[in-house]
Amino acid sequence: MKRFQQYLGTLALSLSIVSITHAVPFPDKPVRLIVPFTAGGNVDNSARTIGQGLTEQLGQGVIVENKPGANTLIGAEFVARANPDGYTLLLGTPESLAINPHVYKKINYDPLKDFTPVGLVGNFPFALVVNPKLPAKNIKEFVVLAKSVPGKMNYSSWGVGSTSQITFEKFNQVAGIDLVHIPFQGAAPAITAIAADEVQAMMVPLSVALPQAAGGKVKILGITTSQRFASAPDVQTFQEQGYPVIMSGWHLIVAPKKTSPAVLQTLNQSLNKALETQATKEALMKIGIEPSPGTIAQATKLMQTEYERWGKTAKDAGIAIEKAD
Numbered sequence: 001m002k003r004f005q006q007y008l009g010t011l012a013l014s015l016s017i018v019s020i021t022h023a024v025p026f027p028d029k030p031v032r033l034i035v036p037f038t039a040g041g042n043v044d045n046s047a048r049t050i051g052q053g054l055t056e057q058l059g060q061g062v063i064v065e066n067k068p069g070a071n072t073l074i075g076a077e078f079v080a081r082a083n084p085d086g087y088t089l090l091l092g093t094p095e096s097l098a099i100n101p102h103v104y105k106k107i108n109y110d111p112l113k114d115f116t117p118v119g120l121v122g123n124f125p126f127a128l129v130v131n132p133k134l135p136a137k138n139i140k141e142f143v144v145l146a147k148s149v150p151g152k153m154n155y156s157s158w159g160v161g162s163t164s165q166i167t168f169e170k171f172n173q174v175a176g177i178d179l180v181h182i183p184f185q186g187a188a189p190a191i192t193a194i195a196a197d198e199v200q201a202m203m204v205p206l207s208v209a210l211p212q213a214a215g216g217k218v219k220i221l222g223i224t225t226s227q228r229f230a231s232a233p234d235v236q237t238f239q240e241q242g243y244p245v246i247m248s249g250w251h252l253i254v255a256p257k258k259t260s261p262a263v264l265q266t267l268n269q270s271l272n273k274a275l276e277t278q279a280t281k282e283a284l285m286k287i288g289i290e291p292s293p294g295t296i297a298q299a300t301k302l303m304q305t306e307y308e309r310w311g312k313t314a315k316d317a318g319i320a321i322e323k324a325d
Contacts, residue, residue: 026086026263030061033253034090036075038068041187042124042205042287046251047091049283050121053274058266071161071321072096073107080109084256086263089118092252094163094310097303102311103161103319112307115254117299118264119271122289123250125225126167127209127235129218131197139175139222139241142201146177155179156190156199161321164190166310167203167224167247169317171238174245194218205249206232207288224248231288247313250306251289252299268296 033051037043044066051062067075076096082088090096097111109115128139136142146153157164160183172179182199184190187208193199195217206229212218222238223229224247238245253271255264272293274280284291 026266027058027060029087030063031058031086032088033062033064034075034079034088035064035066036068036072036090036093036096037066039066042207042289043091043093043251045287046121046284046289049280049287050091050251050253050271050274053277053280054267054270056277057270057273071100071104071159073100073104076100076111077108079254079256080114082256084258084260086255086259086267088256089267090115090254091121092254092303094166094249094306095161097252097254098307098310099161099163099166099314101307102314104321112304114257115303116257116259116264117296117303118253118255119268119296120292120294120299120302121251121253121271121275122284122291123225123248124289125206125223125229125248126163126203127206127223127232128171128201128221128238129191129194129204129209129212130201130221131194132216132219133197134200134219136221138236139238139243142221143175143177143243146175146179151178151180153179153200154182155201155203156182156184156193157202158187158190159183159185161314161319163247163249163310164203166313166317166319167245168201169319170247170313171203171243171245173313173316174238174243191218205288206235210288230290231285247309250292250302252303254303264296268299 033047035044035047047064051064054062067078072095079088079090100107136145155168194202206223209220213220220235222241223235224238224245226246275291275293281291
């Protein structure tokens with residue numbers, strides 16, 4: 001019996017050594033970063049910037065793959081159903097992680113149950129832009145103008161359920177105004193409509209608004225962050241002007257639920273190291289995103305808080321979509 005126990009002990013030790021010896025370190029192959037938007041936009045540019053940084057830190061290629069459609073549902077559902085091995089990640093935005101569950105009658109994933117945060121890439125402000133000829137120099141004057149013609153002024157966005165629409169609806173709620181929503185297929189035609197004076201206003205990422213304003217095509221009245229942004233220090237916040245509209249956009253990397261804690265830690269540490277390099281910082285700031293390294297716990301808390309914040313605004317505005325396009 002004693003010899004048999006010794007044999008079992010030796011066998012267990014041997015198996016442990018073999019297991020350790022043959023354990024494959026993560027990652028040992030390329031990682032896919034899914035972008036639920038088309039190529040060339042703000043989110044895609046962010047993904048390609050951070051993908052390059054992660055490639056350098058992980059020692060494996062990070063392949064950016066675009067899966068656009070249905071207000072990010074297609075890309076998000078794809079990652080939610082992926083193998084939880086750390087090799088398929090989603091660059092999530094408020095649409096995919098905080099808005100869709102509140103505006104669609106039915107979706108095939110739950111952001112809080114089907115994803116585990118890896119870490120926050122960064123955040124950015126939205127800017128209220130209007131046609132340069134509109135007789136309003138600031139937000140207060142814009143509100144007075146809108147109240148003088150209730151229901152007769154319009155605002156554009158890049159789609160129903162988009163951050164652009166919901167941020168503007170938050171402004172409607174806070175200011176007590178009633179602008180009519182005109183959705184477009186993309187940010188480019190939506191802001192072009194402002195420049196052409198076909199629509200009166202729009203909420204758009206500050207990085208998109210600045211070159212348009214510099215070219216005289218639009219006028220910026222304020223931004224939606226709690227503090228002024230480094231790339232536009234002269235642009236006042238909504239809060240400074242008496243309207244507490246704080247709705248930042250953000251990019252958050254998530255993995256499928258049940259991804260191992262060890263893999264998540266490796267990814268989080270690599271993401272933070274990438275965000276702290278000068279090259280990545282400068283590249284993100286150039287496209288209007290403020291890098292925000294942090295822990296998995298911080299990213300998880302942000303996702304939960306933003307889920308409630310964006311969801312409440314969407315529900316209060318009565319935004320509902322029957323089915324994905």
